[in-house]
Amino acid sequence: MxxxxxxxxxxxxxxxxxxxxxxxxxxxxxxxxxxxxxxxxxxxxxxxxxxxxxxxxxxxxxPQRGGERSGKGKGPQGPTRDQLYNEAKQKNIKGRSSMTKDQLAKALGR
Structure with a gap:
């Protein structure tokens, strides 16, 4: 103490x-x-x-800062690859399983 x-x-x-x-x-x-x-x-x-x-x-x-000074990047990185993949699955986007996070985001129009 x-x-x-x-x-x-x-x-x-x-x-x-x-x-x-x-x-x-x-x-x-x-x-x-x-x-x-x-x-x-x-x-x-x-x-x-x-x-x-x-x-x-x-x-x-x-807790209010939410990691602003933690050194883990420059702010929120958006949805995870898994989240994007699930959204692409719902929209029936072909070839989604081999796509990267950036490719999934582009295919979803983000």
Missing amino acids: PAGSNRKRERQYEHIKEGQEERGASTRRAKEIAARTVNKERARSGESRSASRTSTQDPKSA
Whole structure:
């Protein structure tokens, strides 16, 4: 548990840690995620001595950002190949099984 925490933050830490472990994260990883989350919340609410600029000035929390800073591409990549394939199957497009994602999108007029 991060130093200088109060009961609310301790409960928050335990809740996040248990949730991560239920999702299959290792105990070590669950503790790290919980500590980082609690520390960020402490910084946002002015409970910590120092805080990074992203902790205090970021307009949205991580779940609200939806991976904007995760480094996984530049935004949504659209439907998956399987989704496009199923749509092509419904429209009875020939040769769909050997098409790539881009080819399926083009055949569907996207």
